[in-house]
Amino acid sequence: MSIDLTETSITEAVQRTFDGAEDERVKELFICLVQHLHDFTREVRLTGAEWFKVMDFLERVGKICNPTRQEYVLLSDILGLSVLVDLIHHPGIGSVTDSTLLGPFYVEGRPTAENGSDISGGVAGTPLFFNGRVLDPEGNAVAGARVDTWHSDGEGFYDVQMPERLHGRLAMRALLTTDDEGRFWYRSVAPRYYPVPTDGPCGEILRAANRSPMRPEHLHFWLHAEGFEPLITMLVRRDDPYVDRDAVFGVRRSLVVDFVQRDAGETAPDGTRMDEPFQTVERTFVLARTERALPH
Structure with missing residues (x-):
């Protein structure tokens, strides 16, 4: 009826x-x-008036979306939905590296890079050297794993937020592959904390709630390897002022790491004698096996 x-x-x-x-x-x-x-x-x-406001809000969220800005993803992020979905399916059990949200700045078609490459794309900033390793739950190296990585520049901007400055080029992102020991490494520039975009409808929510829009300094990673579950994760700077108040709730304690400050005159991990201060970050990632790949 x-x-x-x-x-x-x-x-x-x-x-x-x-x-x-x-x-x-x-x-x-x-x-x-x-x-x-x-x-x-x-x-x-x-009320009817409130319903009209909701419909108008959702329409404006859709209109501001484009290939490099997903306002609906941001809406999901600031309401905690993105992280909730991840926590339901990846609660953080055992030795496997914790996952977290993808964020709105992942880009398909990123450039591939050899280990040791400078992936900064020529963006100026404090040099950063990253050394990572990918292991299985038993501590064995995972060779041939594909590792996406991306991050902001030293002012908190991603490449897709400054197309005019970069003339449409991608920067500070790459796809690398682990060697026989499960290692991957690259050089780039140190990222910085930044606000999520607030010039759209999602910014209205943050202002109405008097909420901070800030995200702490971090590096993104998306790892794929045959026989293992994909891992979307990030590493957050331990002494960042926003580490305990991420606007999108993405920080997990196990993903907080040291961005070690090095002095000019020291030798970088790639053997370069540096004439300026730089930073180093190291991390081991542990992947979960797929069900069909579990040992019997």
Whole structure:
């Protein structure tokens, strides 16, 4: 019955429209979504004027999205949804490296790079040398793992945020491959803390809540290897002023590391005698095996 509905009966009426869904998971998702959405609306007694504001907000979120800016991803991030999905499926058990959210600045088609390369793309900044290693849960090297890495510059901007300055080039991101010992390494520039974009609809939420838009200094990684679960993670600077108040809730204690400050005149990890201060970061990543690759 879908006529003469009441405040309470409309929920079941809408849910019944999904009875014919061939995909049981689709049916489950929409029935639950309708239930919670209707319950929320009844609980807060949403007004017509507020509903119009919500529709306008969602329309503006969509309009500001483009290939290098995903405002819907940012909305998911600042509401904690992105990290919640990750925590449900990757609760952080055993020796496997903790995962966290992807963030809105990952880019397909990033350049490949040889280990030891300078991936800064010519961006000026404090030199940073990263040395990583990828292992399985038993401590064995994972050779041939593909490692995406990307980060901001020393002013907190990603390459896609400054296309005019970089003339459309990608910088501070690359795809590397681990060697026979599971190692990968590169040179770049040190990143910096930065605010998430606040010039769009998501910024309105942060200002309305009087929330900080800041993210702590970090490096992103996305690791893939045959026989292992993909790992999306990041490393956060231990002494960053925003380490305990990330605007998108992405910091996990196990992912906080030292960005070691080195003096001019010291030798960098690649053997270069540096004539300016630089930073070094080291980290071992442990991947989880896929179910079909688990040892018997």
